[in-house]
Amino acid sequence: MTAFDPDVILTDALIERIRSRAAAVDADNVFPEQDLAELRDAGYLRVLVPEDRGGLGLSLADVSRLQQRLAEASPATALAINMHLVWTGVAKVMRDRGIDDLRFVQEGAAAGEVFAFGISEAGNDLVLFGSDTEATPHDDGSYSFTGTKIFTSLAPVWTQLGLHGLDTASPDGPRMVYAFVGRDERVVTRDDWDTLGMRGTQSRTTELHGAVAPADRVVRRVPPGRNPDPIVFGIFSVFEILLGSVYTGVARRALDLAAASAQARRSKRTGRAYAQDPDIRWRIAEMALAYDALPPQLAALARDVDEGADHGARWFSLLSGVKHRATATAKRVVDEAMLVAGGSSFFASNELSRLYRDVLAGAFHPSDPESAHSTVASAWLGPIEP
Template sequence: MTAFDPTDYLPDDLLERIRDRAVVHDRENTFPQDDLDELRAAGYLAVLVPTERGGAGLGLEQAALLQQRLATASPATALAINMHLVWTGVAKVFSDRGVTGMEFVQDGAAAGEVFAFGISEGGNDLVLFGSDTDAVPQPDGGYSFTGTKIFTSLAPVWTRLGLHGLDTTSEDAPKLVFAFIERTDAVVTSDDWDTLGMRGTQSRTTRLNGAMASAEHVVRRIDPGPNPDPIVFGIFSVFEILLASVYTGIARRALELAVATAQTRRSKKSGTSYSQDPDIRWRIAEMALAYDALPPQISVLSRDVDDLADHGPRWFPLLSGVKHRAVVMAKQVVDEAMLVAGGGSYFTSNELSRLYRDVLAGMFHPSDPESAHSTSASAWLGPLES
């Protein structure tokens, strides 16, 4: 078997163009349309789509490696593309397990459509297990959705939005409904993305005013709350692994920049490069030791998803744990890289300054630190006594 080479999908010259544009989109608070156009032309939107449906046929393990590499050039571009890849990854989880209903996602991605992720809602810490969005059943089997979604990455460009809402009126209600809508007048995208970092994602607020999902695009109706349904496992597994990949990519880039700086900066005191300073060497070693733990963890967990491994209830602490560790590690590595680079890294024109701001977003993605710790505690200690 030929070894997987990420440069086949993300060659160095493409990565450099994306890196050059990242500073502009961060400064101007704009969406990286050129990045999307080049990635779409390269087939990147369909890397998780089976070859028989027009995609590259890669597994989650390979996609995770690609996202780590893309994040070294532009974390915001990688995070935005993540949300599209989540849905193609969920479609792969379905097809790998013989579950039908998401083939249209694979076909759409192969045709160049852009899928966005409309799950997050302000104040809804149930996340996948509940929704404040009203899902109203229609006579033809479709649903209309009314509510507000936040952090909708790819907001200016998506062609289909995967979302969930709560059906409270059907005979078997309540049911959580997962479906896909198209962009119509019933969807209002606010121009409200003006953030500290990850500015290029353009993760704006989306207001739904009776937005329609046709019957064939309603992919799941499940009971609210923790649920073993494939839609919950699919979203949670792909989302957490690809998030961990993006932030691990940020750490990789920060480490590279710190090494380059240590090799070029010279000390007035000693006359040697900073790479010969014992304190700097220790700091970079600390960064490397922290970073080196994450890529193998991501690789093993994503391979287990691809190979249909059965971790039972252990899946959730494993997945939330790898995302949490990746974010904590990445923040630590970027902090250390800033210190290695010195005061020049404090200027906004410095790439480390952007990484420093971008990495902070990791704490706000599910699973947040509180949820990750609660999940892990329950796995080891059992649930809280009532």
């Protein structure tokens, strides 16, 4: 069996076209429609869909590498597509464990549908374990959802929105309800995405005014709070690994740009390239040492998810840890790259300037630094005593 080569799907030519559009997408604050069209043509929306359902049948470890490569070209495009890949990844994780509740996600992705991720809510630090969105049950098994979701990436283009809400009306309630709704007049997308970075994701606010998920799109009802349900594990594992992959790609691109700058710039004092300066060499080495630790960690954890490894209660600390390390390391690497490149990197037209703004978004994704540290502390020390 030959090793997977990400260059086969994300060819050099495709990557360069996406990179060539990234600055304008950022400056104009628009969704990268051309990127999505080319990625769809390349089969990218169905990379995690099994071959027997019209997909490419790749593993989570394979797609982690793809997302790193895509993020090197355009972090915002990679982050936007990430949210579609999360749902197809969750469908794969669950099916691999004998649960086929998200078959329609795999078949939809193979047919060209775009799935968005509607989980985040303002002020809701419970994330997967609670929701301020009201999930109202109906006699036919459907649910209607009323509430507001934030950071809804792919806002202009999604066809199905995967979300959660809290059902307090059912006799067995409360229950967290995971379901999918389509676009209609009960779903309002605000045009409010005017941010510092990651502008191409167009992660706008979504208002739900009784948006209905048909019975066959209500995929899971689980108790609120921490629990080992497969959909919770699936979302958490795929989200954290692919998110870490995007920011690892940002770090790699910043490192490449810094090295190229050090080779190209020359010191007036010595007449030599900055690549010969001991301080610059040390700084580049520090960046590389930090970056080099990330891809193997992502590969190992993704492979464990693919192969069904049992880390038990440690899973959540391992997953939140790799996301935290990836985003924090990427920020440090970009900071250092700016210093290596010098004052020119401070101009908005410089790619490093955009990477500097984009990488800041990493701290705002779940698990945020506080949550990651709390999870890891509990794994090693036990919960805080009441």
